[in-house]
Amino acid sequence: MASVGIKDVAARAGVSVATVSRVLNAHASVSPAARARVLDAVEALGYRPNTLARSLRTDQTRTLGLVISDVLNPYFTELARSVEEEARALGYSIIFGNADERPEIQDHHIRTLLDRRIDGLLVSPTDGGSPLVLDAARAGTPMVFVDRWIAGVDVPVVRADGSAAVRDLVAHLHGLGHRRLAIIAGPATTTTGSERVAAFRDALAEYGLDLPDAYVGQGDFQAASGRRATERFLDLPTPPDVVFAADNLMALGALDALRARGLRVPDDIALAAFDDIPWFVHTDPPVTAIAQPTGELGRAAVRALTDRIEGRTPRSVTLPARLVVRRSCGEAAAPGPRTARKPEGAPRDHRP
Amino acid sequence: MASVGIKDVAARAGVSVATVSRVLNAHASVSPAARARVLDAVEALGYRPNTLARSLRTDQTRTLGLVISDVLNPYFTELARSVEEEARALGYSIIFGNADERPEIQDHHIRTLLDRRIDGLLVSPTDGGSPLVLDAARAGTPMVFVDRWIAGVDVPVVRADGSAAVRDLVAHLHGLGHRRLAIIAGPATTTTGSERVAAFRDALAEYGLDLPDAYVGQGDFQAASGRRATERFLDLPTPPDVVFAADNLMALGALDALRARGLRVPDDIALAAFDDIPWFVHTDPPVTAIAQPTGELGRAAVRALTDRIEGRTPRSVTLPARLVVRRSCGEAAAPGPRTARKPEGAPRDHRP
């Protein structure tokens, strides 16, 4: 049970603990003979350094914290995967925290992470300005925001800019003859919650279209809220002819609501979503979505954070999102050969 | 920068570090006056104990490791979520590792976790018998297997038993007139890889049906392999009329392959999957699947592990999976009111 420590290695190799530590850390000079004996002892004893002790002494854990808003959301799942991958390549470990879109759980994880003395924190804030996050940032904890961010703190942000893609989407919808466009927004306290609505409204304005309050549903990025918002739209005197969900989970909820009413997409009503995921190829119908360069975002975020940790100057990064047209908004009017649609016969792999 | 330590608290409260530690840990007796002064000091200084130091001394981290096979798989994602939730309720933290179905990455995570001196390990082994896992188990690391397991070690297993549900599935398929049934298996090195094939074969036998080798596709639980296996089936002189994928990702791949060939489900070929996920309600067509009690599994696994850690006797748990019939295998022949199908008009929430 008593796991082997550096002392045991030292004893077996016939050297002091200092020497063992030196060979293990490729430090100063150690004679080839001693080094060999130490290495042998390490091997023979199956010695593994105690990370806790090491970190306590050196004051660095080579560990990064990642707090995401919702693990059940494929977008964040893919983000988490790329973050871990890049971190591992850079010699860091990742500890994840899942906030489940709940600020108090988010704070719980952040506190735990801080208590563990992680070297840096990657956050996609669930709310607009947790005092905990703000304090940590001001206290000097290396931090970078991914996807969502909080204004007013000097923390680099790595995110996708969807405005051009949203404009493309609106153009696409307008071209298909849709005029009454509604959106299911995320919480106004999150940047992605408000920005996507703003981008949508701006794009509509370019086509002389208005975005009435009744056409802005309030969601929370989870499926159930998408369902509720959609039902509300359908109960309106003049329901919209397009519903644009600000994330994939709410789009799923919208699909649920539409199916429950027996409505057909896109014939009765069109649907589009922010965030593209593999499943959207196979839904009935395949859904038109705005795809973020998720893997790139994750990698860039890790690089920014490690830059900050290792004394380099971190840069904020904004990458463009792009529109992926499928069938959920309707076909081009022309009865000829389908043109505007990207062929998806040889679907992309779900693994980069 | 120099974060506040127990010494600073002690100084401010005018007591010794021992007393501070005592109030923080609700230990022995401390006078109300001293306790109050300590608490004030903690508050004023914003003191947070250093987990590293504490764990080093006490030899326990109140942290559990969870190594899952693939984060991109919604099944594991849901499992991870329930595991974390239950662990949090029990006062433990979880550190996740994503093996990406690659044994070497799995081992990397296990090693890292062990180096961190986690109190226990939850593993869903990617391969049949990583020496690392075996050694750790034998060395006394508290461990429990979830979903998949490794034979020959005395480690509790928490999993779902799908055999009854597979039998139900075969009955359903047989009733629909299908006779040529194929399966896309997972790696034979995993228990879920081989067990599901065995259950399928047994169930077929009950109906006097055979499972020829050509109808056993070899997959690796990832989408691309489902696609490849399906293509191979379709190239057979007599292709199967049903494809049963042993997990949801391979089912996705199968759907891809079917769509690429222009085949219609279930008219041209039927499809079923192991693991039910919210998206299966919305695919084209909705897919018939075997649902595991994922949340229950996660919670049971955590309880088994904490039992082991805290000196109680852990129990293995096996929960039944159940068949969820949708449209991907065809409609019941009788033209009367649809009976066998569970109404899904008010779809379940994607959040328990």
Next chain:
DNA sequence: AATCCTCGTGTAATCGATTCCACGAGGAGG
């Protein structure tokens, strides 16, 4: 009034590493 508990508290050892400093041996330079 002497003795014995009990209670509250502080001193110091400890966990397992890293690292500063000192020291002895041996080679180079004078």
Next chain:
DNA sequence: CCTCCTCGTGGAATCGATTACACGAGGATT
């Protein structure tokens, strides 16, 4: 042959907590 470096090495302090042990004060017991 003496001095001075350099190199390899060990001793011991340190990181920030927990906790065994000792000790003094005060109340209860006889």
